[in-house]
Amino acid sequence: MDNLAGNTATKDAVGAYWNAAPCGTRDASSVPVSEFSKELERQRDEREPFIARFANFEQARGKKLLEVGVGAGTDHLRFARVGAICTGVDLTPSAIELTRSRLQSEGLNSNLQVSDAETLPFDDGTFDIVYSWGVIHHTPNTPKAATEIVRVLRPGGRFCVMIYNRHSLVALQTWLVYAAAKGNLTRSFSDVLASHMESPGTKAYTVGESRALFRGVEDLRVETVVTPYDMRIGRRRFLPRATHNLVPARFGWFHVLQGTRPAMRGEKSNSERDP
Ligand SMILES: C[S@@+](CC[C@H](N)C(=O)[O-])C[C@H]1O[C@@H](n2cnc3c(N)ncnc32)[C@H](O)[C@@H]1O
Known part of the structure; x- marks a missing residue:
C-alpha cells in the first residue's frame, strides 16, 4: 500500500517549490x-x-x-562558527544566496554551491563529516542521494541524515485530513505525503526502509524523534512541549540516521584516530 517506487515528482518541481522560499523562512x-x-x-x-x-x-x-541541502543555512552557520571547514550544497539558488549572506554578515566562509544531492560534484572520500537534515526524502532518487553521501565521505568518516518517518503521527494526521476526511480510505500514507507534504513527491520511511538506504555502512543507528510538528494544530499552533511525552517515541516525525563509512583495510577509522 505504501509504495515509495510510485513516486514520480520531478526534480524541477522540487526545486521550484524550495526556490520560492528557502526552508523555514516563511514565518520570519x-x-x-x-x-x-x-x-x-x-x-x-x-x-x-x-x-x-x-x-x-x-x-x-x-x-x-x-x-x-543547506536550506536557509542555520545549521551551516553553526558549523562555520565553531571552525569547521565548510562546504554546502543545495538544489536552489535562493538557499545558497541566503546562506552565503548570513555567513558573510558574520565574516564566515563556506564553499557554497548549487548542486544536486544525487550527483555530488566531489571526489570519493573528500569529507570527514556529511550532514543532511530533512533533505534527501525530497529528491526523486533518495537511494542515489544516500549512496552519494557515503561515497564522498572518507573511510572512517561519519554522516548524520534526517528523513521523515512514515509510521508517525504527522503522517497519520496528514492522511486523516487529505484521505479519510474526503472518504478516500484506500489512499496510502505515501501518496498523501507525496501530494501534500512540502515539495511534490516528499517521501517518508519506515525504520527498515531507512536502514536499507544506508546498507553496508558501519555502526548504523536510527533514532526516531518526537518533534513539535507531531503536536501541532494547523501550521502555526504548537501544543506545549509537555504534550510531546504523550507520543510514543517510535511515532515521532523524524528518523535520524548516523553511521560511519567503513575503513579500508589497514586504514584507521574515526574512533581509532588521534583526537
Ligand atoms: C526541508 S528543507 C531543509 C533545509 C535545511 N537542511 C534545514 O534543515 O532547514 C529541504 C532542502 O533540500 C533541498 N533539496 C531538495 N532536493 C535536493 C537535491 N536533490 N539536492 C540538493 N538539495 C536538495 C531543498 O532545496 C531545500 O533547501
Whole structure:
C-alpha cells in the first residue's frame, strides 16, 4: 500500500517549490539580514531543539564538513562558527544566496554551491563529516542521494541524515485530513505525503526502509524523534512541549540516521584516530 517506487515528482518541481522560499523562512520577516538570521535561529531552537545533539557542531571544528541541502543555512552557520571547514550544497539558488549572506554578515566562509544531492560534484572520500537534515526524502532518487553521501565521505568518516518517518503521527494526521476526511480510505500514507507534504513527491520511511538506504555502512543507528510538528494544530499552533511525552517515541516525525563509512583495510577509522 505504501509504495515509495510510485513516486514520480520531478526534480524541477522540487526545486521550484524550495526556490520560492528557502526552508523555514516563511514565518520570519525581520530586516536587515543579521536580524532575520537571529529570528531564524530562534525559530530553529524552538521547533527543533534536539538538532545540536545530533549535529554535534563542536566535533566538526577543524574537520572537512559537507552539508547537503543547506536550506536557509542555520545549521551551516553553526558549523562555520565553531571552525569547521565548510562546504554546502543545495538544489536552489535562493538557499545558497541566503546562506552565503548570513555567513558573510558574520565574516564566515563556506564553499557554497548549487548542486544536486544525487550527483555530488566531489571526489570519493573528500569529507570527514556529511550532514543532511530533512533533505534527501525530497529528491526523486533518495537511494542515489544516500549512496552519494557515503561515497564522498572518507573511510572512517561519519554522516548524520534526517528523513521523515512514515509510521508517525504527522503522517497519520496528514492522511486523516487529505484521505479519510474526503472518504478516500484506500489512499496510502505515501501518496498523501507525496501530494501534500512540502515539495511534490516528499517521501517518508519506515525504520527498515531507512536502514536499507544506508546498507553496508558501519555502526548504523536510527533514532526516531518526537518533534513539535507531531503536536501541532494547523501550521502555526504548537501544543506545549509537555504534550510531546504523550507520543510514543517510535511515532515521532523524524528518523535520524548516523553511521560511519567503513575503513579500508589497514586504514584507521574515526574512533581509532588521534583526537
Ligand atoms: C526541508 S528543507 C531543509 C533545509 C535545511 N537542511 C534545514 O534543515 O532547514 C529541504 C532542502 O533540500 C533541498 N533539496 C531538495 N532536493 C535536493 C537535491 N536533490 N539536492 C540538493 N538539495 C536538495 C531543498 O532545496 C531545500 O533547501
